[in-house]
Amino acid sequence: MSDTDPQVEGSKLPNGLNLKGVVHVQLSPSENVVFQRKNDNESGTHVGVLGATENHFILLPNHNDPVNYFALDIGGSLIKMVYLVKNESNETVLRFARFKTADIHECISFMQRKRSIFYETVHVTGGGAYKFASLLEDKLSTKITKFDEMQCLIKGLNFFLKNLIDESFSFQNDQKIFEKSSPSESTYPYLLVNIGSGVSILKVNGDDDFDRVSGSSMGGGTFWGLSKLLTGISSFEEVLELSSQGDNKQVDMLVGDIYGQGRDYKKIGLSTDVIASSFGKTIMSKTGEETPKMEKADMLKSLLYLVCNNIAQIAYLNAVRYNLKRIYFAGYFIRDHPTTMRSLSYAVNFWSAGQIKAMFLKHEGYLGSMGAFIEQKTPEQEE
Numbered sequence: 254m255s256d257t258d259p260q261v262e263g264s265k266l267p268n269g270l271n272l273k274g275v276v277h278v279q280l281s282p283s284e285n286v287v288f289q290r291k292n293d294n295e296s297g298t299h300v301g302v303l304g305a306t307e308n309h310f311i312l313l314p315n316h317n318d319p320v321n322y323f324a325l326d327i328g329g330s331l332i333k334m335v336y337l338v339k340n341e342s343n344e345t346v347l348r349f350a351r352f353k354t355a356d357i358h359e360c361i362s363f364m365q366r367k368r369s370i371f372y373e374t375v376h377v378t379g380g381g382a383y384k385f386a387s388l389l390e391d392k393l394s395t396k397i398t399k400f401d402e403m404q405c406l407i408k409g410l411n412f413f414l415k416n417l418i419d420e421s422f423s424f425q426n427d428q429k430i431f432e433k434s435s436p437s438e439s440t441y442p443y444l445l446v447n448i449g450s451g452v453s454i455l456k457v458n459g460d461d462d463f464d465r466v467s468g469s470s471m472g473g474g475t476f477w478g479l480s481k482l483l484t485g486i487s488s489f490e491e492v493l494e495l496s497s498q499g500d501n502k503q504v505d506m507l508v509g510d511i512y513g514q515g516r517d518y519k520k521i522g523l524s525t526d527v528i529a530s531s532f533g534k535t536i537m538s539k540t541g542e543e544t545p546k547m548e549k550a551d552m553l554k555s556l557l558y559l560v561c562n563n564i565a566q567i568a569y570l571n572a573v574r575y576n577l578k579r580i581y582f583a584g585y586f587i588r589d590h591p592t593t594m595r596s597l598s599y600a601v602n603f604w605s606a607g608q609i610k611a612m613f614l615k616h617e618g619y620l621g622s623m624g625a626f627i628e629q630k631t632p633e634q635e636e
């Protein structure tokens with residue numbers, strides 16, 4: 254285990270969560286599986302193949318109140334859960350779990366099994382807060398408090414940035430370059446690009462001050478859906494693994510394929526190996542010739558580039574539109590996956606000629622659920 258230095262001195266949120274001395278703990282993969290199974294004492298419906306975030310937990314050494322808290326972000330693809338438990342040493346820890354939205358019953362059983370503690374309400378955000386409200390209230394016999402998904406994303410992101418050292422990093426030459434991420438006034442404004450099933454783009458001006466400035470339907474759902482259709486693979490982890498072994502040049506039409514091998518289109522700054530047309534090689538066969546057979550890995554690499562390049566370009570254009578120099582990419586799509594982070598970083602750097610920085614987050618997939626966890630009921634919601 255490796256601890257980071259506590260950064261917050263004695264803040265206590267209105268909901269009673271004592272954040273003094275918050276410590277971020279990262280487990281090695283083997284420790285993590287044992288840890289999760291041993292402490293949860295269950296077969297591990299949500300454990301499966303873990304995302305990067307489930308290899309962490311956050312220790313709240315000064316929070317001694319009874320532990321009674323769950324928060325959910327129910328999106329188009331996945332349910333992300335943040336919950337508080339006591340560990341073997343009776344310390345309070347914040348933990349992270351995910352379920353497929355389509356398997357919401359597994360999430361509900363997980364919460365039912367932890368029913369030894371009483372909770373007055375469950376904080377829920379994302380579209381599923383509305384879609385599944387009565388199911389959750391019914392099965393959990395508790396009240397659901399709904400929170401706005403965009404508001405929760407910002408709350409969660411600012412919480413992580415303020416309370417954890419090493420939350421945010423850039424990805425340069427395949428290395429994570431961590432920033433001391435205590436946000437000062439100069440952190441704002443920034444752009445948040447949340448890549449979930451779809452993409453939401455928010456300009457964040459301050460702690461609670463933001464506008465959703467753009468979005469795109471070409472997001473994580475698109476990549477995952479087309480990957481399934483192209484390859485028949487039904488595990489997202491397998492898709493990511495295979496994509497990193499692929500060679501997109503077998504599938505994409507490059508500038509050099511159009512201008513002649515090795516030739517750049519210098520006048521407009523396009524080098525020979527720039528993708529001219531994603532998936533373009535598929536249509537380069539002569540009349541009467543069969544469409545060339547493509548390897549799964551190569552198609553997946555090409556598809557990942559297509560989706561990442563498109564998102565990065567829209568992000569870049571919005572950053573220029575609002576004169577922003579820093580873009581945080583988040584959402585469960587990223588999965589700490591080097592090819593994804595490399596591709597988003599490369600594209601932002603390419604389009605902005607190095608003027609705009611792509612940033613990533615350790616808790617990339619849990620901004621909304623963390624936000625819902627710390628969010629408070631407003632007087633309107635009480636009524």
Ligand SMILES: Nc1ncnc2c1ncn2[C@@H]1O[C@H](COP(=O)(O)OP(=O)(O)O)[C@@H](O)[C@H]1O
Binds near residue numbers: 333
């Ligand atoms: N194990 C997984 N199963 C399904 N999708 C996954 C998985 N891991 C990562 N993803 C990606 O994450 C996306 C969902 O991201 P998320 O931020 O949870 O969005 P949403 O809130 O819409 O569910 C999926 O569309 C897919 O691209």
Ligand SMILES: CC(C)(COP(=O)(O)O)[C@@H](O)C(=O)NCCC(=O)O
Binds near residue numbers: 380448
């Ligand atoms: C509707 C959503 C906010 C839902 O969030 P998600 O479950 O995808 O995380 C998101 O999918 C989105 O912003 N889609 C893009 C819509 C658009 O601006 O074109």
